Amino acid sequence: MELSERKKAILQAIIEDYIQTAEPVGSRNIAKNHDLGLSAATIRNEMADLEEMGYLDKPHTSAGRIPSEMGYRFYVDSLMHRYSLTMEEISSLQSSMDRKYSQLENVVSEISDIISKATNYPAIVELPTAQKSRLRSVKMMLIEEGSVLIVVVTDAGVVRNRQMKVSADIDYEIIDSISEFLSGQLTGLSADDFTPARLMLIYEAMSQYGDFLKTVVEFVLECLGNTQSRVYIGGASNILNNPEFENIERAREFFSFIDRKENVSNMLNLLETAEENISIKIGSENNAPEMRDTSLVVASYNVGGKLHGKIGIIGPKRMNYARVISSLELINANLTEILGRMIYGKDDTDGN
Amino acid sequence: MELSERKKAILQAIIEDYIQTAEPVGSRNIAKNHDLGLSAATIRNEMADLEEMGYLDKPHTSAGRIPSEMGYRFYVDSLMHRYSLTMEEISSLQSSMDRKYSQLENVVSEISDIISKATNYPAIVELPTAQKSRLRSVKMMLIEEGSVLIVVVTDAGVVRNRQMKVSADIDYEIIDSISEFLSGQLTGLSADDFTPARLMLIYEAMSQYGDFLKTVVEFVLECLGNTQSRVYIGGASNILNNPEFENIERAREFFSFIDRKENVSNMLNLLETAEENISIKIGSENNAPEMRDTSLVVASYNVGGKLHGKIGIIGPKRMNYARVISSLELINANLTEILGRMIYGKDDTDGN
DNA sequence: GTTAGCACTCAGGGAGAATGAGTGCTAACA
DNA sequence: TGTTAGCACTCATTCTCCCTGAGTGCTAAC
DSSP: OOOOHHHHHHHHHHHHHHHHHOSOBOHHHHHHHSOOSOOHHHHHHHHHHHHHHTSEEOSSTTSOBEEOHHHHHHIIIIIOOOOOOOHHHHHHHHHHHOSOOOOHHHHHHHHHHHHHHHHSSOEEEEOOEESSOBEEEEEEEEEETTEEEEEEEETTOOEEEEEEEOOTTOOHHHHHHHHHHHHHHHTTOBGGGOOHHHHHHHHHHTGGGHHHHHHHHHHHHHHHTOOOOOEEEEOGGGGGGSGGGOSHHHHHHHHHHHHSHHHHHHHHHHSOOOTTOEEEEEGGGGSOGGGTTEEEEEEEEEETTTEEEEEEEEEESSSOHHHHHHHHHHHHHHHHHHHHHHHHOSSOOOOO | OOOOHHHHHHHHHHHHHHHHHOSOBOHHHHHHHSOOSOOHHHHHHHHHHHHHHTSEEOSSTTSOBEEOHHHHHHIIIIIOOOOOOOHHHHHHHHHHHOSOOOOHHHHHHHHHHHHHHHHSSOEEEEOOEESSOBEEEEEEEEEETTEEEEEEEETTOOEEEEEEEOOTTOOHHHHHHHHHHHHHHHTTOBGGGOOHHHHHHHHHHTGGGHHHHHHHHHHHHHHHTOOOOOEEEEOGGGGGGSGGGOSHHHHHHHHHHHHSHHHHHHHHHTSOOOTTOEEEEEGGGGSOGGGTTEEEEEEEEEETTTEEEEEEEEEESSSOHHHHHHHHHHHHHHHHHHHHHHHHOSSOOOOO
16 A cells, blocks of 8 residues: 555654654654644654554554664665765765785774774675686695695686695796696696696696695685675774664674674575665665664675675664765775775776 | 781672672671681771771672772682683583584684673783794785785795786796796795895896885885784673673773774783783783773783784673683693694694 | 643652661770 | 681672653543
8 A cells, every 4th residue: 555645754764863862753743843734643644654554663552653674674675765975974884994005914903993984883894705617727835845826817806825834855847847847737727726636637647746736726716616605893882872872682693693694695695686786685685683773784795707705884773874875885886896996906997 | 917817808808799790899708608616896897907908898888898909809819719621511512612623713702602602791802913923935826816924934834815907928937937936035034134125136036026025025024014903802692691791881991892803902001911820900000991890811822822812701800700710721721732733734743 | 633621640759758778986804 | 826606797699669750542622
């Protein structure tokens, strides 16, 4: 059933008041503060309808109304206006990101700080991951006698390395030849291409170094399959600024939940990755009982078509969605650019 | 002034009761529950003395006594007994750490989980850092046309890499020769050795690649100077299990403090690094107003004499110090071993 | 369909009393 | 001289009771 324009206006007024005050809103206040040209009594009638239809809840008989999850959902989908960041907000955000980053880990943790400062909510930043990447390059080098460093680069730009012990009689030349051999055999493959048959061939061709080769191949596979997401959470304490978390039990529940990073990753993984778009999950839409009173707002980023990840915030269901969305969009754009520069070099080309 | 044995026994009884109950302890309870052979009245007198001497505080006239910081300090230094972990505790801790770790970041975050589970307090794990490390090896390799990967290894075992754009006409051979040249010039140097004169020589010898060399040298310097500590904090929500944090303001203060990781690093840096030993800082000894009600217990680890870091917990001043210490010692020993294996290869040799 | 009016509900807050755990002091005891 | 019993006193905590005020639902009139 369609909502009348008047019902929409009233619902919007209630939700926006509630977002601001965190107090149940009553008919009188709506009549006074919003120029709807209606009396409190009329609004009361409409509110009763909205409640019956499921858009509003009542904490108890003599309190005002608060939005239900369905109410928020309708608001977010149909009523909310875009929020435009002020010039100051934009320039302060941009200047806070305009610096040199050296390590991925640092970018991620700093971005999470920036998000949480900009929104006043706990921020989530997912490290970029690649799906089905191919091996671009594997190299080995002797660091000192008996110790070899393996460096693996995937076509998504992921670089990882590991140090391994080898027997002392393996010298530079041997390493170079193994390195060249493996590189020839494996470059361009994805994890799926590592069939037992192919591996057998490799091991046999250099059977005297079988054990060593095996460890190297395992490591390469690990790098290619490195699809597990890792998340950073910053500014978690911000959640305590919201009156819904003054109850220590609620706070404990929230912090225990986000302490376990895999909870957060799982939640992110459940989001449909609408390209370049914002996902909003309200309360129980997150499928986690601990999140029943909080919403998740997430933006997806995508670097050079290969690497992607998500950034977002967790806040009370009663949150200024419009403002959060604008901030996330801006930060997301900057982040994409920063990562592009970091991973694919000094400029912004797509990195193939 | 020396405390009489009787005063010590009473002080110890009070502190241990308080650690258990978090309630101010009264004379009557001490008389009843501890077999000191004294009446409540006598204990009251002694308590009055202990208070006057500064070992005890009184929240208000008609409550029992609670230990002062000085009281805790005395307890930790002189009264506390060692706690022996039970066989089950030991074997469960050890089995939780007995698995393969691949990346340093993973070790650190998992160890922080283990610590917080074992102690029920928020855990801190510092990533290993090296002081004044020397360059063991720098290598470059062409990943694809126009893109070079630089890999730097220090004698502390730190490996870092960065991808850089170069002009397209730089080919394998040129890279190899630059790589070899730089390696020859820089291997064995520490950050202090990068004098302007030496750098000038290098840039002049290969002046046609000046800009590129400069970026590489900067990166190497960054790796050698990589002495900033990074910390992980796990199980922060555990702090909320303690009644002293039922007050939401306290909780907020605590979480805001540890949200800023540099606060925690700073605190760790202020500890004297007593080799292989445990440091305890009680309340305001931490020089941070936000920590005035919490204590820090920290163990230092040390891998191969080069790399070191710290692990520890933050808990209320009223904490089971003895138990925490034993757990940290055990975890610390295991961590040292794990890191040794990871960084210096498959066995535990010292790694020079 | 809208609105004014009225009876009713109920959370929140404050005042006041009861409770009980604890203290300090004094006087008696060993 | 050190120890203890006893007693008056203190004070945070809890409870009860009552009031207030914001809000609702319903009805009757416009």
